[in-house]
Amino acid sequence: MVEGDSALGCFTGDTMVALASGRSRSFADLAADWERGVSHFGYTTNKAGRVVVAPLVEPRLTKRDAPLVQVSIDNGESVRCTPDHLFRLRDGSYRRADALAPGDSLMPLYRSLSSKAEGQKLQGYERVWMNDREEWVYTHYLADAWNLRRMTWAAHSALHAALMGEHVHAGWREWFDNGGRQIRSAMLTAQWRDPAFREACLARLFALNESPKFRAKVEQAFQTWYKALDADEQRAYAERMRERQAAYWSQPEHREAAAERVRRFFADPSRREAWRDRSVRQWQDHDLRAWRSRKTVEQFADPAERERQRNAVSAWHRDNPQFGEQHSRRMRRRMTDPSTGHLAKAQDGRARYVASVPRQERVSRQNDGRRLAALRRIAPLLSYADEDLAAAYEAERMRPARTGFRFDRLLNLYDGDYGRLREAASLVNHRVVSVEALNETADVYDLTVDDYHNFALEAGVFVHNSARVARTAEYQALLPIRGKILNVQKANLQQVLDNVECAAIVQVLGAGSGRTFDLSALRYGRVLIMADADVDGAHIRTLLITLFARYMRPLIEAGRLYAAMPPLHKITTKGRNPQTTYTYTQAEMEALVRKLEKSGKQIVTPIPRFKGLGEMDADELWDTTMNPATRAVRRITLDDVDAAERILELLMGEKVEPRRNWLIDSADRVDRGAIDA
Known part of the structure; x- marks a missing residue:
C-alpha cells in the first residue's frame, strides 16, 4: 500500500x-x-x-x-x-x-x-532523434525492436509475412507480372469504349463514394501506391497530373461549367448552412487539425515542392495583377475604416508595448527571438562537420528566413566556439x-x-x-492510498466499510474484516505499508496500523504486516567506483559523511534529502523499499494485544483528557535536537 x-x-x-x-x-x-x-x-x-x-x-x-x-x-x-x-x-x-x-x-x-x-530512403515516415547516439531512427524500427524483445525471430518473421499477405497475393502478382497486366489493360480498354459501360461504372462509383469507409479505402490504396514510387516516378506522375489539369482548366467552358455547378449547389441557403456547420465541427477535431498541420509540414518539407509552390503563386500574381490590387485596396479600406477598429487595435497594442517596455529590452527580446530561431534552424544540421556547418546553415536560412541571423553572427554569440554553439543548438527547444x-x-x-x-x-x-514501475508485477501488487484514511478508533464497522479507502483495502486483501476475517483467504503473503518519511507519512502509517489492529488483527499476530522504512538521505561518493549509501536520520547521515571524509573519499554535494517517495526514481524506490534483498522494512507486532489496545485508545480514542496528560508527562522525553522544522 x-x-x-x-x-x-x-x-x-x-x-x-x-x-x-x-x-x-x-x-x-x-x-x-x-x-x-x-x-x-x-x-x-x-x-x-x-x-x-x-x-x-x-x-x-x-x-x-x-x-x-x-x-x-x-x-x-x-x-x-x-x-x-x-x-x-x-x-x-x-x-x-x-x-x-x-x-x-x-x-x-x-x-x-x-x-x-x-x-x-523513405518518404513521409516518422523518425525519432536518438539523444545518446545523435542520429535519426525510424519509429517503426523502434516498434520492431520492442516486438523482438518479446517474441522469437521466427514468430516476428511470421507476423510480417502474415501482414504482407504473401500466401494470398503471390499467385496474383506472378500472373500480373507475366502478361496479366497487358491482358487486364486490354480488357478494360475495350470495355471503356462502350458508353453504357462507362455510365454504369460512374453510377456505381458515385454510389460507392457515398460511403466514408469506401473513400478511406480508396485514399489509403492511392497513398500506398504513391509511396511505393521512387522520387523520379513521383515527379513524373505529378507532372502528368499538372499537365492534364492545366489542359482541362484552360478551357473556359470547363471553368464556367464547374463554377455554375458550384453556384447551383450553394444557391440553397440550407446547403450553405449545412456546409458551414460541418466545417466548424470538423475543425473542432484536434486529430484533424494535427493531421492537417503534419501534412502541411510534410508537403513543404521538400525544397523542390516549396520552390514549385512559390513559382506557381508568383506566376499567378503576375498573370492576375488585378488580384493584388484588389487585395491591397480591401486591406487599406479595412485599416482606415474606423468602424472596423482594426487600425486602432493595432496602434493601441503597439503603443502599449512601446510605453511599457524600454527600447533596450525590446531590441534584446527581438535579438533573443532571432537567436532561438537560428538555433532551432541549425539543430537538425548538427551532424555536419564544423567546416560544412556554415554552408548547410546558410542554405537552410535562405529558403524560409532570409532575414535570420547569418552563421558568422550566430557563431560570434558563442565567442566562435563551435562546441558551445552545438550544445546550445542541441538543447534549445528544451530549456x-x-x-x-x-x-x-x-x-x-x-x-x-x-x-x-x-x-x-x-x-x-x-x-x-515512479512507484508503479518499481515493482515486480509477477509477485508484487500496488494499492495507492490517496491521503489519510478514516480514524477507525473513533468509527464503527459500518462507517469503516462506507469509507472508500478502507473498503478498498478490505476488498483488495480479500480476507474480510472484523469477526469474518479469514487469514487463510488472504490473497497476499505480506502487506507492506509505504509512506513518506515525514510527519504526514507517520500519521498515515499509524492510521493504517490502527485499521489492521481493530479489524484484521490476525494479520498482525501472524507477523505478515510490515512498514517500509524509506531513507531520508542518499550519500554518493565520487570517483571511478562510486558508492551509494542511504541513511535514515540526520545524525546517521552526519556520522557517515565524517567517516567517509576521514577515509579520504569525496562526497557528491549537495546531499539529496528525500521529502517523499515520489522524489525517488524507480531504481532508488526499488532498492530502498521494494526489493526483498535490499529494502529496509519493520515488522508490525502486537506482543501484548491488550497493552497495544490501550495505547491505541490512549493516542487515537475519543477521550481527550488522558491523551493530554500523557503528552504533558512525556514532553521531557522529546529530543528537541532531532526536530528539523
Whole structure:
C-alpha cells in the first residue's frame, strides 16, 4: 500500500501525451480509451537517454482537486502538473517541477518526417532523434525492436509475412507480372469504349463514394501506391497530373461549367448552412487539425515542392495583377475604416508595448527571438562537420528566413566556439523558462510504463512515473492510498466499510474484516505499508496500523504486516567506483559523511534529502523499499494485544483528557535536537 500523494503523478486531464503512432492524446482521452479496452504505445528513454517505444499502461485519474504548477519551456509549450512531479533532465537525473529553475535543460523528444528529397530512403515516415547516439531512427524500427524483445525471430518473421499477405497475393502478382497486366489493360480498354459501360461504372462509383469507409479505402490504396514510387516516378506522375489539369482548366467552358455547378449547389441557403456547420465541427477535431498541420509540414518539407509552390503563386500574381490590387485596396479600406477598429487595435497594442517596455529590452527580446530561431534552424544540421556547418546553415536560412541571423553572427554569440554553439543548438527547444505556482486546482492523471521510468509528453519532454514501475508485477501488487484514511478508533464497522479507502483495502486483501476475517483467504503473503518519511507519512502509517489492529488483527499476530522504512538521505561518493549509501536520520547521515571524509573519499554535494517517495526514481524506490534483498522494512507486532489496545485508545480514542496528560508527562522525553522544522 503506497501513500498516493507521493507515488502517483500528476498531470491535468488536457495534458497531451506523445504517441508512437505519430499522434497525441490527452490524459483524459487515454484513460477513457483504457476503460474501453483500447491501449496505446508511447515513447520512453532508457538509462542512456536512448528513445524506445513501450505500451502506456493504465492511464488513470489519481487525485482530485490537486494543487498545480505550470512549467513553461522555451519551445513555447507549457505543462500543468502537481508540484512534486519529476521531470527528466538532459543528464538523466530527475527534478521536481517546483524545484526546476530557468535554464534547466530537460531530456528532449525530437520527431520529424523523412523526405526522399533530403536523401532519406523513405518518404513521409516518422523518425525519432536518438539523444545518446545523435542520429535519426525510424519509429517503426523502434516498434520492431520492442516486438523482438518479446517474441522469437521466427514468430516476428511470421507476423510480417502474415501482414504482407504473401500466401494470398503471390499467385496474383506472378500472373500480373507475366502478361496479366497487358491482358487486364486490354480488357478494360475495350470495355471503356462502350458508353453504357462507362455510365454504369460512374453510377456505381458515385454510389460507392457515398460511403466514408469506401473513400478511406480508396485514399489509403492511392497513398500506398504513391509511396511505393521512387522520387523520379513521383515527379513524373505529378507532372502528368499538372499537365492534364492545366489542359482541362484552360478551357473556359470547363471553368464556367464547374463554377455554375458550384453556384447551383450553394444557391440553397440550407446547403450553405449545412456546409458551414460541418466545417466548424470538423475543425473542432484536434486529430484533424494535427493531421492537417503534419501534412502541411510534410508537403513543404521538400525544397523542390516549396520552390514549385512559390513559382506557381508568383506566376499567378503576375498573370492576375488585378488580384493584388484588389487585395491591397480591401486591406487599406479595412485599416482606415474606423468602424472596423482594426487600425486602432493595432496602434493601441503597439503603443502599449512601446510605453511599457524600454527600447533596450525590446531590441534584446527581438535579438533573443532571432537567436532561438537560428538555433532551432541549425539543430537538425548538427551532424555536419564544423567546416560544412556554415554552408548547410546558410542554405537552410535562405529558403524560409532570409532575414535570420547569418552563421558568422550566430557563431560570434558563442565567442566562435563551435562546441558551445552545438550544445546550445542541441538543447534549445528544451530549456525551462519559468515555473509558476497556479491559484487553481484540478483533477490529475498518471500512467505506467513498465520496465522504464518515464514517458514523453507532446510538449517534447520526458517525465517520470515512479512507484508503479518499481515493482515486480509477477509477485508484487500496488494499492495507492490517496491521503489519510478514516480514524477507525473513533468509527464503527459500518462507517469503516462506507469509507472508500478502507473498503478498498478490505476488498483488495480479500480476507474480510472484523469477526469474518479469514487469514487463510488472504490473497497476499505480506502487506507492506509505504509512506513518506515525514510527519504526514507517520500519521498515515499509524492510521493504517490502527485499521489492521481493530479489524484484521490476525494479520498482525501472524507477523505478515510490515512498514517500509524509506531513507531520508542518499550519500554518493565520487570517483571511478562510486558508492551509494542511504541513511535514515540526520545524525546517521552526519556520522557517515565524517567517516567517509576521514577515509579520504569525496562526497557528491549537495546531499539529496528525500521529502517523499515520489522524489525517488524507480531504481532508488526499488532498492530502498521494494526489493526483498535490499529494502529496509519493520515488522508490525502486537506482543501484548491488550497493552497495544490501550495505547491505541490512549493516542487515537475519543477521550481527550488522558491523551493530554500523557503528552504533558512525556514532553521531557522529546529530543528537541532531532526536530528539523
